[in-house]
Amino acid sequence: xxxxxxPGPIDVSPDTFAAMSRPMIGHRGAEFEALYASTQPVLQELxxxxxxxxxxxxxxxxxxxxxxxxxxxxxVLNLCCGAFSDKWFSVAKSMGLExxxxxxxxxxxxxxxxxxxxxxxxxxxxxxxxxNETSTGVMNDLEGIAKVVKSFPGVLLVVDxxxxxxxxxxxxxxxxxxxxxxxxxxxxxxPPGLTVFSLSEAAVERAKAMPNxxxxxxxxEFVKNGEKNNTPSTPAISLIFGLQHILGVxxxxxxxxxxxxxxxxxxxxxxxxxRHDFKNFAPEGNQSVSLTCFHTPAGWDQSAFIKTLKAKHGxxxxxxxxxIKGLTFRISNMGNETPETMQELIDAMNDVLx
Amino acid sequence: xxxxxxPGPIDVSPDTFAAMSRPMIGHRGAEFEALYASTQPVLQELxxxxxxxxxxxxxxxxxxxxxxxxxxxxxVLNLCCGAFSDKWFSVAKSMGLExxxxxxxxxxxxxxxxxxxxxxxxxxxxxxxxxNETSTGVMNDLEGIAKVVKSFPGVLLVVDxxxxxxxxxxxxxxxxxxxxxxxxxxxxxxPPGLTVFSLSEAAVERAKAMPNxxxxxxxxEFVKNGEKNNTPSTPAISLIFGLQHILGVxxxxxxxxxxxxxxxxxxxxxxxxxRHDFKNFAPEGNQSVSLTCFHTPAGWDQSAFIKTLKAKHGxxxxxxxxxIKGLTFRISNMGNETPETMQELIDAMNDVLx
Numbered sequence: 001x002x003x004x005x006x007p008g009p010i011d012v013s014p015d016t017f018a019a020m021s022r023p024m025i026g027h028r029g030a031e032f033e034a035l036y037a038s039t040q041p042v043l044q045e046l047x048x049x050x051x052x053x054x055x056x057x058x059x060x061x062x063x064x065x066x067x068x069x070x071x072x073x074x075x076v077l078n079l080c081c082g083a084f085s086d087k088w089f090s091v092a093k094s095m096g097l098e099x100x101x102x103x104x105x106x107x108x109x110x111x112x113x114x115x116x117x118x119x120x121x122x123x124x125x126x127x128x129x130x131x132n133e134t135s136t137g138v139m140n141d142l143e144g145i146a147k148v149v150k151s152f153p154g155v156l157l158v159v160d161x162x163x164x165x166x167x168x169x170x171x172x173x174x175x176x177x178x179x180x181x182x183x184x185x186x187x188x189x190x191p192p193g194l195t196v197f198s199l200s201e202a203a204v205e206r207a208k209a210m211p212n213x214x215x216x217x218x219x220x221e222f223v224k225n226g227e228k229n230n231t232p233s234t235p236a237i238s239l240i241f242g243l244q245h246i247l248g249v250x251x252x253x254x255x256x257x258x259x260x261x262x263x264x265x266x267x268x269x270x271x272x273x274x275r276h277d278f279k280n281f282a283p284e285g286n287q288s289v290s291l292t293c294f295h296t297p298a299g300w301d302q303s304a305f306i307k308t309l310k311a312k313h314g315x316x317x318x319x320x321x322x323x324i325k326g327l328t329f330r331i332s333n334m335g336n337e338t339p340e341t342m343q344e345l346i347d348a349m350n351d352v353l354x
Numbered sequence: 355x356x357x358x359x360x361p362g363p364i365d366v367s368p369d370t371f372a373a374m375s376r377p378m379i380g381h382r383g384a385e386f387e388a389l390y391a392s393t394q395p396v397l398q399e400l401x402x403x404x405x406x407x408x409x410x411x412x413x414x415x416x417x418x419x420x421x422x423x424x425x426x427x428x429x430v431l432n433l434c435c436g437a438f439s440d441k442w443f444s445v446a447k448s449m450g451l452e453x454x455x456x457x458x459x460x461x462x463x464x465x466x467x468x469x470x471x472x473x474x475x476x477x478x479x480x481x482x483x484x485x486n487e488t489s490t491g492v493m494n495d496l497e498g499i500a501k502v503v504k505s506f507p508g509v510l511l512v513v514d515x516x517x518x519x520x521x522x523x524x525x526x527x528x529x530x531x532x533x534x535x536x537x538x539x540x541x542x543x544x545p546p547g548l549t550v551f552s553l554s555e556a557a558v559e560r561a562k563a564m565p566n567x568x569x570x571x572x573x574x575e576f577v578k579n580g581e582k583n584n585t586p587s588t589p590a591i592s593l594i595f596g597l598q599h600i601l602g603v604x605x606x607x608x609x610x611x612x613x614x615x616x617x618x619x620x621x622x623x624x625x626x627x628x629r630h631d632f633k634n635f636a637p638e639g640n641q642s643v644s645l646t647c648f649h650t651p652a653g654w655d656q657s658a659f660i661k662t663l664k665a666k667h668g669x670x671x672x673x674x675x676x677x678i679k680g681l682t683f684r685i686s687n688m689g690n691e692t693p694e695t696m697q698e699l700i701d702a703m704n705d706v707l708x
């Protein structure tokens with residue numbers, strides 16, 4: 001039994017598991033509809049939107065692919081800066097879509113200017129952005145990029161906020177984001193298997209006009225069923241019980257307090273890194289507040305550090321992802337962590353460092 | 355708090371919820387791989403196959419659609435006999451596929467002869483069958499239909515065993531089934547959100563040659579990741595803990611005993627129906643053993659019966675589905691029910707009938 005400080009899935013609290021253990025209910029009736037409806041206000045507050053939220057029984061890649069399937073009639077521009085954002089481009093290609101990309105080195109952020117220059121080439125009707133690239137710890141300039149995309153009429157913006165949702169404020173409506181999606185196993189601190197997403201009116205209109213959308217990921221089906229507080233397919237009921245619970249916890253804490261807590265917990269890890277001369281992989285000004293990605297110093301046995309931390313103290317951190325595996329390591333501070341629990345981790349890491 | 359005797363989701367046992375409440379683990383490591391591997395033997399036994407099983411984080415419609423996307427290069431024949439099998443045809447159309455159907459009245463079973471006659475028209479490369487049509491309580495003649503399909507070279511057979519899997523023996527390899535899939539919220543007695551499926555070699559080969567398969571539902575990705583005991587996308591870890599648990603329960607009971615138990619429990623409901631002159635909606639010889647669908651007798655207030663049963667005894671049965679809502683009612687005996695718990699339901703129903 002080890003506690004996870006990896007950037008998702010993360011530690012799930014006993015009270016969340018208790019909520020998830022409520023007896024099953026049928027999903028085509030008033031009880032489920034009330035459950036579904038109860039999730040809306042806090043999700044909307046976290047996203048800065050008055051648009052409804054949809055509950056999709058799948059991990060985030062499902063909705064990331066669905067956004068392409070429902071909204072890309074011409075050509076998608078994928079903004080690529082790490083394992084997950086790079087992969088979104090591959091997924092577009094695997095679907096047979098026309099796709100192009102802005103590619104920066106892993107560890108760098110996407111610049112709004114580069115997006116502008118690419119969109120000026122013309123022919124695009126969709127842009128995908130990962131707000132917080134979980135593989136590198138880079139948080140992109142959502143506001144700057146959204147402003148650029150919105151200056152190109154007919155180009156919709158899909159934002160994956162998987163590892164930023166509920167950790168930092170997001171203003172979907174004010175920024176003109178057309179699809180905002182998040183997996184629940186990151187800062188929402190639930191087990192994986194559910195993705196929440198919201199759609200602008202323009203996204204719904206675009207989807208309605210798209211042929212061959214299929215069924216499971218058809219946005220129009222989500223809208224139609226959502227109007228009755230329901231889902232197109234059988235939903236992950238236990239996870240939605242868990243979601244209802246955690247949204248209640250978030251409301252009780254207050255979203256502003258939650259954001260401040262993530263920032264403060266993250267600062268503790270940055271401070272710890274500085275003390276031990278671990279360099280941040282993400283550049284100043286574009287650092288995630290939900291996870292931290294450090295360079296592995298030359299000659300330092302990262303693998304032994306991670307193993308001992310787990311064996312001796314029962315804490316799990318992550319040794320990098322994809323092509324920077326081993327070259328970086330990552331520590332999450334998402335979810336329910338407090339200054340006290342972060343300090344426990346820091347004390348343990350200090351003990352292992354000796 | 356009412357106990358569900360509807361045909362899915364069904365009652366989930368406290369020990370299953372306890373298994374689902376195990377602390378999170380990362381999904382890209384040895385612990386998850388061991389968890390994944392542990393599910394294989396019993397799933398394979400239940401399916402009568404030596405082929406690997408895949409764990410898809412979505413409800414069954416996802417894999418039902420995926421089968422079309424990965425395997426239909428020419429034209430699909432959908433065998434339609436109720437709400438869910440009819441819908442599979444609509445889903446094929448919604449994807450822009452060439453599709454045709456064998457359609458029988460709801461409450462009737464698909465005849466192998468009709469399948470043969472339709473396939474002889476030529477041009478098909480895929481057939482979809484729902485083994486146990488949950489909306490009507492009809493169990494189709496899987497063996498007879500599989501034999502027909504296998505006599506047409508190049509035609510693959512997809513079988514949805516959502517509400518029959520682990521309730522009746524299925525011989526995937528012997529019958530030459532190419533895709534066998536099941537949702538876990540039926541006879542496996544887990545909360546919804548996970549679908550298990552297996553693929554024949556021919557299905558894998560067909561998928562490899564299909565263009566534009568996308569990512570989330572790409573069978574080739576499932577095969578590639580499955581070889582490493584992993585999944586393409588972040589898996590529903592808690593549900594897989596639950597699956598591991600219930601498969602252990604099934605192994606301890608013995609699959610033959612489990613099948614016999616479902617049959618005996620089902621017979622109790624049939625017997626109860628006879629005593630009260632409720633007529634079975636499904637024809638003799640094609641009746642499901644995991645749920646029973648009865649005609650609503652003329653003049654009988656079904657809705658009052660269902661409401662009182664819930665209010666007075668805390669048991670929930672279902673008042674029909676889709677276009678036979680109100681005209682039929684359904685009682686499930688799937689999962690962990692015993693003669694004793696079935697008798698409790700029967701006593702309660704008798705009490706309400708007066």
